[in-house]
Amino acid sequence: xxxxxxxxxxxxxxxxxxxxxxxxxxxxxxxxxxxxxxxxxxxxxxxxxxxxxxxxxxxxxxxxxxxxxxxxxxxxxxxxxxxxxxxxxxxxxxxxxxxxxxxxxxxxxxxxxxxxxxxxxxxxxxxxxxxxxxxxxxxxxxxxxxxxxxxxxxxxxxxxxxxxxxxxxxxxxxxxxxxxxxxxxxxxxxxxxxxxxxxxx
Amino acid sequence: xxxxxxxxxxxxxxxxxxxxxxxxxxxxxxxxxxxxxxxxxxxxxxxxxxxxxxxxxxxxxxxxxxxxxxxxxxxxxxxxxxxxxxxxxxxxxxxxxxxxxxxxxxxxxxxxxxxxxxxxxxxxxxxxxxxxxxxxxxxxxxxxxxxxxxxxxxxxxxxxxxxxxxxxxxxxxxxxxxxxxxxxxxxxxxxxxxxxxxxxxxxxxxxxxxxxxxxxxxxxxxxxxxxxxxxxxxxxxxxxxxxxxxxxxxxxxxxxxxxxxxxxxxxxxxxxxxxxxxxxxxxxxxxxxxxxxxxxxxxxxxxxxxxxxxxxxxxxxxxxxxxxxxxxxxxxxxxxxxxxxxxxxxxxxxxxxxxxxxxxxxxxxxxxxxxxxxxxxxxxxxxxxxxxxxxxxxxxxxxxxxxxxxxxxxxxxxxxxxxxxxxxxxxxxxxxxxxxxxxxxxxxxxxxxxxxxxxxxxxxxxxxxxxxxxxxx
Ligand code: SF4
Numbered sequence: 020x021x022x023x024x025x026x027x028x029x030x031x032x033x034x035x036x037x038x039x040x041x042x043x044x045x046x047x048x049x050x051x052x053x054x055x056x057x058x059x060x061x062x063x064x065x066x067x068x069x070x071x072x073x074x075x076x077x078x079x080x081x082x083x084x085x086x087x088x089x090x091x092x093x094x095x096x097x098x099x100x101x102x103x104x105x106x107x108x109x110x111x112x113x114x115x116x117x118x119x120x121x122x123x124x125x126x127x128x129x130x131x132x133x134x135x136x137x138x139x140x141x142x143x144x145x146x147x148x149x150x151x152x153x154x155x156x157x158x159x160x161x162x163x164x165x166x167x168x169x170x171x172x173x174x175x176x177x178x179x180x181x182x183x184x185x186x187x188x189x190x191x192x193x194x195x196x197x198x199x200x201x202x203x204x205x206x207x208x209x210x211x212x213x214x215x216x217x218x219x220x
Numbered sequence: 221x222x223x224x225x226x227x228x229x230x231x232x233x234x235x236x237x238x239x240x241x242x243x244x245x246x247x248x249x250x251x252x253x254x255x256x257x258x259x260x261x262x263x264x265x266x267x268x269x270x271x272x273x274x275x276x277x278x279x280x281x282x283x284x285x286x287x288x289x290x291x292x293x294x295x296x297x298x299x300x301x302x303x304x305x306x307x308x309x310x311x312x313x314x315x316x317x318x319x320x321x322x323x324x325x326x327x328x329x330x331x332x333x334x335x336x337x338x339x340x341x342x343x344x345x346x347x348x349x350x351x352x353x354x355x356x357x358x359x360x361x362x363x364x365x366x367x368x369x370x371x372x373x374x375x376x377x378x379x380x381x382x383x384x385x386x387x388x389x390x391x392x393x394x395x396x397x398x399x400x401x402x403x404x405x406x407x408x409x410x411x412x413x414x415x416x417x418x419x420x421x422x423x424x425x426x427x428x429x430x431x432x433x434x435x436x437x438x439x440x441x442x443x444x445x446x447x448x449x450x451x452x453x454x455x456x457x458x459x460x461x462x463x464x465x466x467x468x469x470x471x472x473x474x475x476x477x478x479x480x481x482x483x484x485x486x487x488x489x490x491x492x493x494x495x496x497x498x499x500x501x502x503x504x505x506x507x508x509x510x511x512x513x514x515x516x517x518x519x520x521x522x523x524x525x526x527x528x529x530x531x532x533x534x535x536x537x538x539x540x541x542x543x544x545x546x547x548x549x550x551x552x553x554x555x556x557x558x559x560x561x562x563x564x565x566x567x568x569x570x571x572x573x574x575x576x577x578x579x580x581x582x583x584x585x586x587x588x589x590x591x592x593x594x595x596x597x598x599x600x601x602x603x604x605x606x607x608x609x610x611x612x613x614x615x616x617x618x619x620x621x622x623x624x625x626x627x628x629x630x631x632x633x634x635x636x637x638x639x640x641x642x643x644x645x646x647x648x649x650x651x652x653x654x655x656x657x658x659x660x661x662x663x664x665x666x667x668x669x670x671x672x673x674x675x676x677x678x679x680x681x682x683x684x685x686x687x688x689x690x691x692x693x
Contacts, residue, residue, distance in 0.1 A: 041636075046637060065658070
């Protein structure tokens with residue numbers, strides 16, 4: 020996994036609640052293996068004009084200062100719904116490394132930290148404020164500091180965020196769970212002997 | 221790591237029973253009792269292969285293809301799209317390579333993974349069950365702790381049979397009162413989500429309690445727990461009781477003979493203790509719930525059938541107003557229109573939410589002696605081979621066919637359309653599935669969620685209809 024330490028990047032605002040993973044990547048692209056670049060599937064239908072299939076110039080991700088965005092800022096319950104990890108891959112392959120919202124779908128949040136995409140939860144009022152700043156000055160940047168657990172908004176205001184210490188450690192060092200779990204082999208084997216006896220399933 | 225003394229919840233009992241170890245930072249390594257796979261999970265095996273790993277406990281893993289199977293044929297070779305066929309083949313190859321039991325196409329137990337688990341008795345009270353699919357919450361209906369995971373996590377569970385998790389919060393949703401006629405598990409869960417919102421249970425495991433829940437059949441509870449994820453919940457559970465034991469007894473993978481009695485004795489210890497504390501409590505008046513239909517693109521946008529399409533101007537804030545406008549535009553609806561005045565193009569009765577035998581019986585009761593309205597295409601897709609056999613033994617397929625419904629082969633089908641079963645842009649679908657997201661049933665398709673009986677009522681009326689009127693409820 021790619022490590023995440025700090026990020027100074029253009030942020031794109033998507034000021035809507037409940038943006039689900041079906042919108043982030045429609046189901047018909049889910050049969051592609053990870054090796055395939057998923058960038059073009061990101062918001063595939065939302066960013067196109069339905070009738071013609073052409074890019075909708077209104078969609079924020081299609082607009083010039085935001086084409087370079089690496090941070091996405093959205094309304095509450097971002098990436099709710101399906102467990103499809105391809106939602107993270109599509110964001111990652113399109114260059115995104117951080118998503119900021121008042122809340123996330125729980126499974127997406129886990130998928131993110133396991134694939135180098137940092138989910139940052141900030142209070143709804145703060146997110147609303149950041150969204151307003153991003154819309155007022157398209158192309159504005161956000162600074163994300165994982166060691167300090169801080170986000171610096173375009174107006175210079177600094178906001179702390181919580182992250183699970185384990186997820187933070189893995190992201191900072193680009194580690195995945197497999198290596199960590201290997202150290203617990205004896206515990207797992209002991210558990211299996213116990214569990215196998217107690218619970219014949 | 222010692223257990224806090226005092227009363228514990230159902231969730232806490234299962235959690236602590238499956239805890240291998242807990243780190244100082246709060247991360248807990250949980251042992252997975254049962255792992256279910258479907259044909260959308262090929263990536264996890266790619267990860268294993270790349271790392272030179274193998275499944276640790278193949279006997280704890282069961283698989284069935286559902287997302288990419290055709291609902292027109294049972295023959296693999298007849299799946300037209302090579303990508304779809306490849307997904308079904310990959311599952312067969314991967315499971316065969318590692319000695320994992322698969323209920324493949326043509327197997328008498330094949331079906332949607334969340335129908336198959338409970339129906340075969342693989343999903344049992346007290347176990348920790350995972351699957352790479354968000355609707356794994358379904359299996360909590362039997363009193364299991366069951367939740368969906370992403371594909372990296374699936375690979376980790378395959379390789380280690382364990383999963384790192386941080387303990388979620390607990391929420392108890394108590395539904396008391398008597399449910400009215402034609403009010404089903406589907407209406408209860410839509411009413412709950414409408415009340416608490418699509419993010420209402422984020423970071424929580426839900427336990428459903430109260431008389432109205434106790435009174436639900438197993439099928440009703442499975443529908444209820446299925447949509448916990450649509451309220452943001454990590455999992456949903458119902459404490460096991462006589463309904464659960466009666467449902468599981470004699471199922472192929474349930475404990476048999478002497479072991480059955482021992483298992484039931486263990487399961488009786490599971491329900492939350494008197495006085496156990498939950499982080500969040502919600503109460504819902506069951507007797508006030510009416511048959512529900514969604515109008516927008518989130519399951520929280522659900523209203524009783526006698527309501528009208530809401531007006532964005534009445535929204536609490538600008539964000540909601542903008543979202544409502546966008547949804548009404550996508551759905552092609554005008555504020556103030558009565559839900560019963562909205563005409564439909566298609567009906568889908570199926571999915572892991574509502575494709576079980578009781579669902580089909582309820583829909584068939586409405587279809588019986590009636591005809592699908594002119595211009596409406598209506599499908600019934602049973603959730604599994606056993607459901608299909610049972611329905612055919614009862615003659616339900618004939619009832620549906622006489623009424624003009626198509627009777628199809630088991631699979632996920634139009635719930636998400638990965639197998640190609642999709643609606644055309646602009647088509648309005650009355651669907652018993654779980655998500656009305658934009659594009660969920662095909663680009664531009666307009667999905668409305670409702671119960672099987674309500675879907676059948678819509679099919680024969682050509683518009684949304686109050687099934688209580690139709691059936692004299
Ligand atoms: S029926 Fe729908 S929700 Fe259920 S597993 Fe299949 S695609 Fe997912």
